[in-house]
Amino acid sequence: MKVELLLLLALLLAPMRAANCATEENAMLTDDDKQYLLNLARRTVSWYLADRSIPQPAEDALSDNVKKKLGCFVTLNHRKKGLRGCIGIFERERPLYMNVISRAIAAGQDSRFRADPVTPDELKDIGIEISVLTEPEDLPFTSPEDLMSKLRPMVDGVILQTRYGGSTYLPQVWEHFKSKEEFLSHLCRKHGAPMDSWREDYKNLKVQTYQAIVFGENGYGRKVVGKKGGVAGKKGATLLGTATESSGIPKGGKQIKEGESLAPGSIVTQDSDVVGKD
Numbered sequence: 001m002k003v004e005l006l007l008l009l010a011l012l013l014a015p016m017r018a019a020n021c022a023t024e025e026n027a028m029l030t031d032d033d034k035q036y037l038l039n040l041a042r043r044t045v046s047w048y049l050a051d052r053s054i055p056q057p058a059e060d061a062l063s064d065n066v067k068k069k070l071g072c073f074v075t076l077n078h079r080k081k082g083l084r085g086c087i088g089i090f091e092r093e094r095p096l097y098m099n100v101i102s103r104a105i106a107a108g109q110d111s112r113f114r115a116d117p118v119t120p121d122e123l124k125d126i127g128i129e130i131s132v133l134t135e136p137e138d139l140p141f142t143s144p145e146d147l148m149s150k151l152r153p154m155v156d157g158v159i160l161q162t163r164y165g166g167s168t169y170l171p172q173v174w175e176h177f178k179s180k181e182e183f184l185s186h187l188c189r190k191h192g193a194p195m196d197s198w199r200e201d202y203k204n205l206k207v208q209t210y211q212a213i214v215f216g217e218n219g220y221g222r223k224v225v226g227k228k229g230g231v232a233g234k235k236g237a238t239l240l241g242t243a244t245e246s247s248g249i250p251k252g253g254k255q256i257k258e259g260e261s262l263a264p265g266s267i268v269t270q271d272s273d274v275v276g277k278d
Contacts, residue, residue, distance in 0.1 A: 029132065033065045034215045037100050039241040041074055041128050042217070043265040044104040046224035049120045053227055055101060055265065061244060062097060070096040071133040073170060073212075074103040076110075076118065079125045079220050084118050085110035088168075090136055090159075090210070100130060124223060124270050129216035131170050133157070136208040144199040147207065148180045160184070161206040164193035171212050221270035230262040233273030241267035 040055065047053040059067065073088030085107035089099055108118050118126070136159055141147040151158065153174040160167060167190040169183070177183040185195040198205060222240060238253040243265040253269065256262060268274060 028065055028068075029213060030063070030065065033063055034130075035241060036063070036244065037066060037097065037130055038128055038215070038217050039243070039265075039267050040097060041100050041104040041130060042123075042222060042267060043224050043243065044101050045076070045108045045118075045128070046120065046123055047227065047265075048105050049108055049118065049123070050226075054105070055243075057097060057243070059095075066097040067095045069094060070099070071135075072096060072099050072103055073131040073133070074100060074107045075129040075131070075216075076107050077127050077129065078122065079127070084113060084122075084126060088131070088133070088170075090133060092135060096132065104128075124221055127217045127220050129214065131172075131212040131214045134211045136210040139207040139209050141202075141207065144202050147198070147202065147205075148184075151180055151183075151209070153180070153183075155211060156209040157212055158183075158187060159208040159210070160187045160191075160198065162188060162191070162193040162197045162201065163204050164188075164197070165191040166206075167191035170214070172214055222267050223270055223272070223274075225262045225264060225266040225268065225274060226276045227264050228276065229264045230266070230274040230276045232256040232258050232260050232262065233275050234258050235271075235273035237262065237272035237274055238269040239266055239272075240269060 040057065043055050047055060069092040071088065071090040071092055073086060075083070076085040078084045087103050087106035087110060089103060094102075110118075139147070139150060141150060155171055157171045157173075158169055167187055169187055169190075174183060177186065181199075184198040188197045189195050194200075236258055237256040239249060239256050239262065240253045241249060242263060256268075256272075258273075262268065262274060
């Protein structure tokens with residue numbers, strides 16, 4: 001049975017990051033792979049919120065890297081509101097790009113924001129971040145002190161299970177805590193356990209650690225061309241990304257003149273003049 005774990009960041013106004021933990025996943029993901037996955041996540045959220053459409057990438061056009069079976073988290077951060085959704089999966093049963101699609105949909109429907117759900121119009125103020133995960137490994141320890149000595153801030157993500165349930169924090173969440181004690185206490189509280197459970201009931205703890213490669217969009221203000229494509233209007237458009245893993249688009253974007261076509265799922269700047277074909 002699949003277990004999906006939610007991440008609630010300690011600071012709701014955390015800035016978008018492009019921090020990287022040293023993992024073999026990081027070594028095997030190229031810049032094009034990362035950009036493709038970010039474009040795919042944005043295209044997925046945009047299309048799903050609009051009419052429940054789900055992208056269906058042609059797998060034979062994708063790089064082998066994004067087809068490897070890896071877990072991930074997708075996080076949506078609003079420039080003013082902060083966290084708007086973050087859902088992950090650790091299981092390695094499906095290709096990474098499929099997990100990015102499913103987690104992007106889930107992040108846009110995060111139950112913690114049921115009273116104030118993400119809207120299509122809001123996406124212009126949302127930045128997307130992806131964390132690709134290594135497989136969790138059991139962390140043996142003999143005492144609370146031994147546990148703390150083995151944890152590596154900003155390197156290890158931690159899954160903590162107590163008699164009350166379980167929860168996780170990604171490696172980058174360490175930056176919001178002053179000490180390992182505080183980190184573990186809040187991780188207990190996250191799933192409803194007493195904050196001192198990691199110390200007072202350590203014999204009944206199960207701890208696993210994992211690492212992540214974290215990458216995000218460079219800023220906000222991106223929008224997605226619809227499922228039938230589009231055409232640049234009188235003001236033209238700036239193309240930032242496409243539906244392929246290697247777009248060859250120069251840094252800063254590619255200028256699209258009036259009348260030129262834009263492929264379905266293309267990522268453009270918010271001020272781009274695009275006439276949809278829908």
